[in-house]
Amino acid sequence: MAPPSIRIVGAGLSGLTLGQCLRRRNIPAVIYERVKANPTRNNYGITLYKSTYKPLLDTLQITEDDFRRQVGVQHPDSGAVISDDQRLRVNRAALTSLLESDLDIEYEHKLVNIAHSGSPRSVSFENGIGNNTDDFRHLIAADGVHSAVRSQLNLPKPAFDLEVLPYVVFNGKRRMAYSKLPSGLLECFKSPDGIRHSQDGVVLSIKADFWNPDKQIVAVSYTLSRAADKADQPLLDRSISDAETLAKRFVNEVASLGQLPAPFDGVFNPDTMSEDRLLHWLMRSSLADDKAIRETAHDKGVVLLGDAAHAQPIPGNGANLAIDDALELAKHIDAAGGVDISAFLKARQEVWINGKQENEQLLSDLHPDENRRARI
Numbered sequence: 001m002a003p004p005s006i007r008i009v010g011a012g013l014s015g016l017t018l019g020q021c022l023r024r025r026n027i028p029a030v031i032y033e034r035v036k037a038n039p040t041r042n043n044y045g046i047t048l049y050k051s052t053y054k055p056l057l058d059t060l061q062i063t064e065d066d067f068r069r070q071v072g073v074q075h076p077d078s079g080a081v082i083s084d085d086q087r088l089r090v091n092r093a094a095l096t097s098l099l100e101s102d103l104d105i106e107y108e109h110k111l112v113n114i115a116h117s118g119s120p121r122s123v124s125f126e127n128g129i130g131n132n133t134d135d136f137r138h139l140i141a142a143d144g145v146h147s148a149v150r151s152q153l154n155l156p157k158p159a160f161d162l163e164v165l166p167y168v169v170f171n172g173k174r175r176m177a178y179s180k181l182p183s184g185l186l187e188c189f190k191s192p193d194g195i196r197h198s199q200d201g202v203v204l205s206i207k208a209d210f211w212n213p214d215k216q217i218v219a220v221s222y223t224l225s226r227a228a229d230k231a232d233q234p235l236l237d238r239s240i241s242d243a244e245t246l247a248k249r250f251v252n253e254v255a256s257l258g259q260l261p262a263p264f265d266g267v268f269n270p271d272t273m274s275e276d277r278l279l280h281w282l283m284r285s286s287l288a289d290d291k292a293i294r295e296t297a298h299d300k301g302v303v304l305l306g307d308a309a310h311a312q313p314i315p316g317n318g319a320n321l322a323i324d325d326a327l328e329l330a331k332h333i334d335a336a337g338g339v340d341i342s343a344f345l346k347a348r349q350e351v352w353i354n355g356k357q358e359n360e361q362l363l364s365d366l367h368p369d370e371n372r373r374a375r376i
Contacts (some may be wrong), residue, residue: 005337007032007123007136009111010143014306014322016099017056018140021330023103024059027337030134032109032125034143042092044173044221045073045209047192050086052320055327060098071095075189076178076211076218082192089192091210092319111148114139116300137337139302142326145284146240147308153300159292164236165283165313166228167363170250171221172276173209174267178216182266188220197264199257202226203366204264222267223281224253227367236282247278283313283363287356290349297341305329310352316359321351 006022008015011033022029035041057067071094072081082089109125109132120135141149150160176185185206188194194207202224209219228236238246255270288309297303305325312318328347332340 005137006030006140006333007134007138008140008142009123009149010141010147010306010308011096011100011105011107012142012144012306012322013095013099013319014326015140015142016096016103017059017323017326018142018305018330019103019105020056020059020099021326022333024061025330025335027333027335029104031103031105032111032123033105033107034110034148035108037105037107039097040093042096043210043219044092045089045207046092046095046319048088048090048323049317049320050088052323053088053090056323059327062098067098070098073189073208074211076186076213082189082208084192087192089208094210111143111152114149114152114300114302116302121301137301138297138333138339140305140329141302141308142305142322143308145286145307145311147304149302150288150304150308153296153302155288155292155296159289160286162284162286162311165285165360165363166232166236167225167283167313167367168228168232168235168253169223169225169281169283169314170247170253170278171223171281172250172267172273172278173219173221174276175217175219178218181218182263184263185218185220185266187263194220195263197261199260201367202253202257204260204268206264206267220267224250224268225366235280238280238282243279243281246280247274249280250278281314284311285313285356285360286311287352290345294341294345297339303329303339303341303344310356312355312359313363316362317355318359321355324348324351 006029008029008031011031015031019029019031057064068081071090073089073091074081109127112124112126112131115122122133122135123139124131124133141147143149188206189208194205196205204224206220206222209221211218251270251273254268260268288304293304306322329344332344
């Protein structure tokens with residue numbers, strides 16, 4: 001049997017979804033992931049639109065009821081899955097586990113080099129033992145906003161310009177014993193949007209991540225966001241590795257807010273936040289030039305997918321767009337592993353443009369002008 005002609009870098013939502021689509025059509029593919037396999041790494045909630053997950057059911061050969069049962073976040077009291085007519089709150093780790101099933105995934109493979117100018121084209125990885133090199137017809141870059149694949153392509157800045165939007169955003173994740181929940185917290189388990197409170201230009205939100213009935217544990221994500229001011233420039237210019245080290249700033253921001261209403265006072269509590277996993281989030285927005293994507297695919301055999309092609313700020317539809325990208329790209333891959341990049345871009349480029357505009361507008365709407373601090 002000939003080696004797989006499709007190589008996918010990144011075992012995120014777009015890479016795994018594409019892998020499942022190709023498996024369903026018996027097109028060989030291998031997925032390479034930089035980190036080690038970890039079933040709890042993505043143990044947080046995301047919201048999927050019905051228009052995204054419904055087309056996925058066919059590929060997974062699963063009913064909607066089974067999909068909701070396996071990946072949906074449930075209300076601890078009623079057991080009902082958190083949803084509305086168009087959206088479903090799912091646990092990212094459960095969804096990842098479902099998408100990983102029966103795929104050929106090589107974990108702990110760090111990209112070292114792409115040889116795309118000769119024939120055959122090849123890609124090399126460091127896997128802890130040494131380097132291994134595999135040939136490819138097409139290499140799919142599904143490795144996120146800081147794509148290692150994209151960085152090796154040396155695209156000129158206008159072809160891919162990553163912008164950090166002027167907002168300060170912190171996120172925390174907390175697990176709590178069901179018997180010790182702050183009053184009113186279960187309200188966030190009633191809607192995919194969770195609950196929200198605005199105070200002095202600062203927006204606080206709490207969303208459901210998962211409910212473990214065996215351990216009687218409730219898990220939530222909570223976020224503080226506000227428009228940035230000039231003093232925040234060092235925060236916006238931070239390095240990638242500083243996301244966790246800036247956690248103290250989160251605690252200090254919460255302490256400066258004063259009294260909060262329930263249940264926000266029980267979650268945004270400086271005395272207990274230090275025990276949670278706290279991160280500083282950069283609101284990144286980007287869109288790769290369609291000409292650059294087309295030329296890269298034709299000349300180098302590399303296709304940019306998901307956040308590697310169009311990063312979306314949070315909150316937004318990045319997860320949905322990543323899955324939609326993969327479902328669409330699979331339609332334009334033939335049995336021999338050839339990619340019709342022009343047809344793919346014709347189907348997705350306008351969606352990417354609109355998605356970037358809509359997500360940036362969503363952030364703007366979340367922080368109205370009358371409450372906005374001086375912009376940088």
